[in-house]
Amino acid sequence: MTTQQQAYPPPYQYASNTQVPPNLYNDGSHPQPIPGQAWIQPMQAYPAPEQQPLDHPGGSSYNETHAEEGGGGGGFTTAERFSDKNIRRTFIKKVYIVLTIQLMFTFAIVCVFSFVDEVKQWVQENSAFYFASYAVFLIVFLSLACIDSLRRKHPLNIIMLGVLTLSLSYMAGTIASYYDTISVIVCVGITMGVCLGVTLFCVQTKFDFTKYIGVAFVLTLALLLFGFIAIFTYSDIVNAVIGLVCALVLVLWLAIDTQLILGGKKHELNAEEYIYAAMTLYIDIVYIFLIILAICGKG
Structure with a gap:
């Protein structure tokens, strides 16, 4: 034995x-x-x-945890988490580099249209180009916002973003040409201060603006309806109130879009959506400038 x-x-x-x-x-x-x-x-x-456990510490698989967070989609407002902080920092850096180039180009056009009298007179006499640029802007914006393959396919996404920037810059410059030059400069400064303040607040606050995307969307639709009605009222008071509320809603959108880019909230952008992120921030800032110009500017 x-x-x-x-x-x-x-x-x-x-x-x-x-x-x-x-x-x-x-x-x-x-x-x-x-x-x-x-x-x-x-x-x-x-x-x-x-x-x-398969591959995720804590007793559940990665897919289960990922599903609980709301990820797995290819949309641009998912809760898909960045796996590495370096990826998020690279994403944020890329977004703000593109945004800086867009804003520098746009405000350069605004300055030319405001300071050069010959250019100012020409754009005011040829209003057809303004409406053409507005149509181009809407087509490109809806295409980039709704079609994933366009905003993720390089270099097509860069080209389309450049076309959108050019069209919106022409629109902003044309509108600014009808206002006093000093008013335009003051409104540019106010816009920079507002956007910087909102960005810093979004960085340090624990309040989650991304939960209120639906509220911001409903307010935007309501403003579009009241704005259409205000066209037929010709009331300075009504126009001023609508402009003020519109500015507040645009600031809310800027806060939402900023936190979508920074991440860490209920919703955040996918790391591949830097074109969409730069586009939304750019549109928010330019429209805030135009609203402030309409409220505070002198013709």
């Missing part, structure tokens, strides 16, 4: 419990446990493979 135990050592490990091992040999015998210790089978010492 002793020779058989030495030739065929049992595949068991010692444990501190009191389980009795099953029959090991064909003759029905089993090895004697060492005093103070008992045998336990490997399947009892370690969980079965199907009971082990």
Whole structure:
């Protein structure tokens, strides 16, 4: 018996419990446990493979955790989390570099249309180009916002973003040409201060603006309706009130879009959506400038 135990050592490990091992040999015998210790089978010492976590610490698989967070979609307002902080920082840096180039170009056009009298007179006499640029802006904006392949396909996304920037810059410059030059400069400064303040607030606050995307969308639709009605009222008071509310709604959109880019809230943008992110921030800032110009500017 002793020779058989030495030739065929049992595949068991010692444990501190009191389980009795099953029959090991064909003759029905089993090895004697060492005093103070008992045998336990490997399947009892370690969980079965199907009971082990797959690839995510904490007892659940990555897919389950990912699904709980709301990820898995290809949309541009998902709750899909960045797996690495370096990815998020790179994404934010890319977005704000593109945005800076857009804003520098736009406000350069605004300055030219405001300071150069010949250009100012020409754009005011050729209003057809304004409506053409507005049509181009709407087409490109809706295409980039609704079609994933366009805003993710390089270099087509860069080209379309450039066309959108050019068209909106022409529109902003044309509108600014009807206002006093000093008013335009003051409104540019106010816009920069408002946008910087909103951005800094979104960086440090724990308040989640991304939860109120639906509210901002409803307010935007209501403003469009009241704005259409205000066209036929010709009331300065009504126009001023609508302009003020519109400015507040645009600031809310700027806060929402900023937190979508920064991440860490209920909703955040996918790391591949830097074109969409730059486009939304750019439109928010330019429209805030135009609203402030309409409220505070002198013709």
